Amino acid sequence: SQTIHQWPATLVQPVGSPLSLECTVEGTSNPNLYWYRQAAGRGLQLLFYSVGIGQISSEVPQNLSASRPQDRQFILSSKKLLLSDSGFYLCAWSVLPEAFFGQGTRLTVV
Amino acid sequence: AQSVSQHNHHVILSEAASLELGCNYSYGGTVNLFWYVQYPGQHLQLLLKYFSGDPLVKGIKGFEAEFIKSKFSFNLRKPSVQWSDTAEYFCAVSGGGADGLTFGKGTHLIIQP
Secondary structure (H helix, E strand, O other): OOEEEEEOOEEEEOOOOOEEEEEEEEOOOOOEEEEEEEOOOOOEEEEEEEEEOOEEEEOOOOOOEEEEEEOOEEEEEEOOOOHHHOEEEEEEEEEOOEEEEOOOEEEEEO | OOEEEEOOOEEEEEOOOOEEEOEEEEOOOOOEEEEEEEOOOOOEEEEEEEOOOOOEEEOHHHOEEEEEHHHOEEEEEEOOOOHHHOEEEEEEEEOOOOOOOEEOOOEEEEEEO
């Protein structure tokens, strides 16, 4: 069966520090992969999606970037975090049109 | 662009009360509709989904939702809620493309014993 792993579960980072969140999927090949952000009172916002290795689409301009170095690995990064980057980040994989989510990472920028 | 509107951001009910959470969407083509639930400290998980066929869909834990195409709605219902239904509920829509699901802002449901 397919599983999705996302880490770390919680992270506290100072403003201006770099960020790297990792997500891996097992049990499937060539999945569509997604990064969502959940901010209080704003629901889930799609940040990035990828349909294959090295293919990244960005939904909103922001301080973050994403990369897909391997088929089942999706990384969310930032060179310098802002206070506004705080939130709950969710990785997901998809067998269209349904999506399956990881546990999420609670990021607090201080 | 597609969008999803959930009317109630916070709902408080007593156990055994009936529940209906509203969801309206905006999308020009064929839609796939979902309700996800996030229990405290847990993953976001699928409650139910509608792709085609019978517009009344049944999900886990006694939940159901009805797709009304003319109203662009996909409301979630449960006849008798339990304390364990306390959670955040998200309605989502997908056109089936690789760009994923569009979510509503969520409804925080609190069930009082």
